[in-house]
Amino acid sequence: MANQRVSIVTLGCEKNAVDSEVMVGLMEQKGYTMTDDPDLADVVIVNTCAFIDAAKQESVDTILRLAADKHPGKKLLVAGCMAQRYAEELLLEIPEIDGLVGTGEFPRIVELIEQAKNGERPKWTGNPVYIYDEFTPRKTSGGPSAYIKIAEGCDHKCTFCVIPQMRGTFRSRTIESIVTEAKQLVAQGVREVNLIAQDSTQYGLDLYGKRQLPDLLRALNDIDGLQWIRLHYAYPGYFTDDLIEAFRILPKVVKYIDMPLQHSEDHILRAMQRPGRQRHIRELVAKMRDRIPGVVLRSSFIVGFPGETEEDFQRLQLFVEEIGFDHIGVFTYSAEESSPAATFSTQVDDSVKERRASELMETARRVASARMSRHVGDVVPVLIEGYDQDDHSIYVGRTPFDAKEIDGVVYVTGRDLQIGTIVPVRISHAFEFDLVGEAV
DSSP: OTTOEEEEEEOSSHHHHHHHHHHHHHHHHTTOEEOSOGGGOSEEEEEEOOSSHHHHHHHHHHHHHHHHTOOTTOEEEEEEHHHHHSHHHHHHHOTTOOEEEOTTTGGGHHHHHHHHHTTOOOEEOOOOOOOOOTTSOOOOOOSSEEEEEOEEOOOOOOTTOOHHHHHOSOEEOOHHHHHHHHHHHHHTTOOEEEEEOSSGGGTTHHHHSSOOHHHHHHHHHTOTTOOEEEEOOOOGGGOOHHHHHHHHHOTTEEEEEEOOOBOSOHHHHHHHTOSOOHHHHHHHHHHHHHHSTTOEEEEEEEESOTTOOHHHHHHHHHHHHHHTOSEEEEEEOOOOTTSGGGGOSOOOOHHHHHHHHHHHHHHHHHHHHHHHGGGTTOEEEEEEEEEETTEEEEEEEEOTTSOTTTSOOEEEEOSSOOTTOEEEEEEEEEOSSOEEEEEO
C-alpha cells in the first residue's frame, strides 16, 4: 500500500476529529500514505456530520464537490454520522460513492478501502458499540493540545436530538485506559488534554455503577508533564459538589466549565426533556462562582424551539445577560426527522429563528466583550500554539479560559518563545473574543 495516498476531510465536531485521527493511525499502520490535498489522493474519505440541517448540507455539498473531481481509479468513501443515518439514500443518490462506514465500524477502514479498490461497494453501518482505547493506533495533529474521548454515545432522550440514533448508547472507557492514553500524548509533546463525551458528567456510570468523573480528573491530575486538563459538555443536572470540589482543588484542571444549557425557560426545558430547571441552574452557577475562584463559563442555547414565544426569547436574552456567560454558542432549532420535537405542532418560522439567533449572538458579544475587558492589565498563563499567519513575529496562544478551536486566542509579542510552552503574558488589549499581550 506504499503508493496509495489517502486524504480525510473531517466535518463536524471534535468527536469526529478523534475518529479521523484513529482512522489515520490505522491506515498508516498498514502502509498508506496520508495527504492533506484530496486532489493528490487515490482515496478520499469524508467524515461527515448530520447533527442539524446545516451540518447535513455541508456534508452533502462536500461529497458532491469531491465526487465531481473523481478520476478513473480514484475512490470516494463516506464515514461518520451521515453514513450511519443515511446509508441507503447516499448510495442511491450519489453513485460516485464507493463505500460507506458508520460510527461503529470505522476501525474497519482499511478493509473498506481494500474492498472498494477491488470493485465492491461496501456498506458497514452496524449497531454502534465500538469505542477506541489506549491500544488503538491514533495520529494526532501534533500540536500541544489534544482531545481524549472519555465516552461515546448517549442515553439521554432530548427531544431535539438524534445523536443516540447515530452513535449508540453511552459507553465509558476505563480510568486506566484514559490515563494511559493521556501519558502517551504527553510523551508526544501534548500539554493540554480536552476531555470530550456527549455528556461528560455521566462518565463511568455504565462501568462502575456510579458517576466517576471526579475520580478521573484526580487520576489525570497526577500525570507528570501534563499541565492543563479541560472538560467539555457537562450537564447541569449531574454537576455534583464532588465535581465542583475537583475543579476547585486540582491545579491542572482549568477553571473552565462547558455546560450546554439549551434554554432558560422551564416549559421549554421540559419540552426538550433536559435535566434541571432555571432555579436549579442559577443556584448551580452561583455555587460554582462562589467555590471556584475565577471560574469561566461557556454554554450553548437553541432558539426557535417549538413553542418558544417572543416572551420566552426575551427572557432567555435577559437570562444570558444576568448570568454573564464568558462564552456562548447559539443554534437555531433544526427539526430533525425521527426526533420527537420534529412532530410538535408549535414549530417556529425560520425567519423568526434566524432573527432570534442574530439578536442573542449580539447580546452574547456585548456580555463577552465586557467580561474580556476585565483581563486588561492582568498577567495570565498562555499556551503558545503557533504564529500569526500574517506576521511570524507575533505568537498565537490560548489562556486557560479559552478552549481550542472554539473560543478566542491571544496574540503575543515576545522573543524566542517555544511552541508548546505555557508563558506568562501581560494583557494590554481586549476585543470581543481575542486578547493581545506581551510575554513577561
